[in-house]
Amino acid sequence: MRPHHYDCRLTTVLIFRSETRLIQLIQLQLAFGDLPLLDGASLSVQRGDSVGLIGRNGSGKSSLLKLIAGSLQADDGLIQREDGVHCVVVEQEPSLPDQASLFLSLLDRAKLNPSPEEPEAWQQLADIRAWLDRFGLDPERPLSGLSGGERKRAALALGFALKPDLLLLDEPTNHLDLAAIRMLEEAMERVSTSIVITHDRHFLDRVVNRIVELERGVLRSYPGRFADYLRLRADQWAAEDQAQRRFDRFWAEEEAWIRQGVEARRKRNQGRVKRLEALREAREARRQRVGQVQMRLDRGERSGKQVLECVGLGYQTPDGRDLVKSLDWVLMRGDRVALIGPNGIGKSTLIRLALGQLKPSAGQLRQGSQWQLAYFDQMREQLDEARSVAETISPGSDWIELAGKRMHVMSYLGDFLFSPRRAQSPVRTLSGGERNRLLLARLFARPANLLILDEPTNDLDLETLELLESSLQQYEGSVLLVSHDRAFMDAVATQTLVALGDGRWREYPGGYSDWIDQGGQWPAENRAGEGSPQETPTTTFSARDLQSAKPRRKLSFKEQRELEDIPLRIDTLETEQAKLQGSMSSADYYRQGAEQMRLDQSRLEQIDETLMALLERWEALQALASK
Structure with missing residues (x-):
């Protein structure tokens, strides 16, 4: 197997020549706006590749998956596929056709006959039922009661059951709890070839053997896992910056020469004039790397030593299920606590109790003095779809006050990578990543000494995610967060509060990996519609989980x-x-x-x-x- 290098705008796209190549993209062009999403993008995927596709929000990753699947046509370029290659896509928000049951909906989605005659087709239906069972789903459940996470698991189960030659997954870990993500990681071992869009760094290290980054319309390939990608990318950026500095210095010298006038007009120097014109065109066409979000956290007034205190706190659902039972716990000033547990165990309930949106069934929840709260909602219900981005940040004013200083709303939104034109767009036109950035911008525009964050990492690109981690590490207030991003919890949390089932909670020092080191386990997810369990089973982590989790611990x-x-x-x-x-x-x-x-x-x-x-x-x- 021999690599061949295509040089394109200071980037090297690695393409492997192999008899087992499934698909090859050659100089693809695709544009929907001012800048092209794909600008001469090339890529080769072989059998056995597990590709992690990463890039900034809005860079065109989902569009690239559609091109590979054949549901979208490129403006220019060539896509070569192996004859008869079977490709399956699981979208970021999969749609399930309206049918009487989940099983029939999946058959409709896959265009399969529910009563086939061939034995192979019957086996395929059995495989779908088996995969639904692996993901903890009842095939006969009605669609109306399914949550977003359950719909995602169902679409994933169908994707694995169909046994495609190439599996394409768009943000597969979104809406999944930690147990479901572990199940997904194990399932990925059965797939021969895959391309996965994800910003879950732990998942990338467990699943992929190659990282492909989409940046400025070009695809760059990095062999190895995510940690290898970080090292190789840093080296490549350093080389690119050095090349650009040499280019700019040479261009500046030529511009100084042309201003001399007389020498430039001589006939024997016309070649040099043409070269300068080419340099100008190249410099004009050069696309700079996308900037980084600028986050400024205003701690506000110093809170009391005890920010939140639970004394015998209890909450019971109308059907008698205990989500919180006899909880005695204190959130101190400066604590950053991550809530851990499967979906439906009571994490959001505990947050709603803290917010005062629910009344406890028993006990008390006391707020400390000098409370200044900011809340990040994973469902983004705080956003008004009809308002513009700028109005969402500062209704009725062009200015905001940040840490005692006035700042124009356009400048502030620019720190979160919203252009002036995008700042005037209605919220309904924003992508998932842009909505999350907008929520973060609004969250940080007000002083707060307590941040409550419900799945803040969903749809964020890696650069923004790492910057959010750094900002929270430096934040002097208190943080209560829910996240299924293991690397994020390791980087941010000083403690974890873990749901043990039957309403019981226990606090552990450190982040996710520290909890694993202390024998971390949690109850299996109680699926909607299954009723209250008489016995709460637990999920215990294996040595492999311990080994893979420990390296993800980062310095605060x-x-x-x-x-x-x-x-x-x-x-x-x-x-x-x-x-x-x-x-x-x-x-x-x-x-x-x-x-x-x-x-x-x-x-x-x-x-x-x-x-x-x-x-x-x-x-x-x-x-x-x-x-």
Whole structure:
């Protein structure tokens, strides 16, 4: 297998020549607006490839999947497919045809006969039922009661049951809880070839063997997993920046020469003039990397030491099911707590109790002093579809106040990558990622010392997600969050509050991986329509889960600062140690007296102990940072 390189605008697209190639994209062009989504994009997919497709929100990833599936036509370029290749797509928000049951709806979606004559077709129907059972779904359930997560699981079950040559998944982990994501990861091992759009870094590391990034209309391929991609991308960006600096320097020199006038008009220099015109055209056509979101969190007034206190808190559903039972728990100032548990276990109920939207069945929930709350809603119900983006941020005014300073709403929205024209667009025209950015922009536009975040990572691209992590790590207020993004919980959470079933909750120190290390387990999801379980089964994590989860732990902002400060502290202590040892070894040291000699010896022992502790801490942080 030999790689062939196509050079296109300082990028290298890696295409493999192989007899097992399923599909090849050659110089694809596709545009819907001012800038093309695809601008000479090329890619080759072979049998056995597990491709993770990543890119910024709105870069064209979903459109690329449609092109590969054949449901969308490119403006230009060529798509070559292997004869008879069977391709199945599971969309970000899959639609299920209206039928009497979930099973019949899936058959309608796949255009399958519910009463076939061929044995192979009967086996396919049996496979669909078996996969529905693996994903915890009843085939005979009516569609009307299905949640978004259940619809997603049903579409995924159908995709695996059809055994395609190429499986295309668009954000498959959205709306899934951790147990369902683990089930999905195991199911992906049965698929020979796949292309997955996802921003779940843990999922990428578990599932894919190749990362393809769509940026500025071009596809770049990186072998390996997500961690390898980060290293290779950094090297490529450094090389690209250096090439652009050389180009700009040469262009500036040529522009200075043309302004001399007389020399440029001589006939023998006409070639140089034409070269300058070509340089101008190339510079004009050059697309810069998309900027980063700028997040500024205003902590507002300092809250009381206890932000939220639950005393014997209980909540029971009308059918008698306990979601919260005898909960005694305190959220302290500065805590960042992640709620963990399967869908339907009571995480959103606990948040609604904290917000005051529900009244507890028992006990009390006390709010601390100086409460300033900001709430991020995963269903985005806070957004008015008819309002413009700018009106959503600052109704009736062109200005907002941020950390005591006035800022124009257009400048503020620009920090969240909304152009002035996009800022005037109605909310209903925004994509899922743009809606999430808008909610974050509105959330951070007001002072708050308590953030309640319900699935804030859905639809966010990787760069925005990592910036959100960094902002929350530096945030001095308190955070209560629900997320199924394991890497996000590791980076942000200082504690986890885990649902154990039957309304019981337990707090663990650290993030998701720390919970796993402490033997993390949770009850299996109680499916809607199955009634209240008499016994609550648990899901226990295997050694593989422990091994794959641990490397995802990232340094927090404070830990990073600590890692940088430790060498300076060691130097200071070693200097003091050397000075003290020199003094104690001098000939006239005995003149200091017995008390001073005792104090010096005690201080020397204290320095030794502190140095040993600092060295051990530095090794632990350095090992964590290198993963």
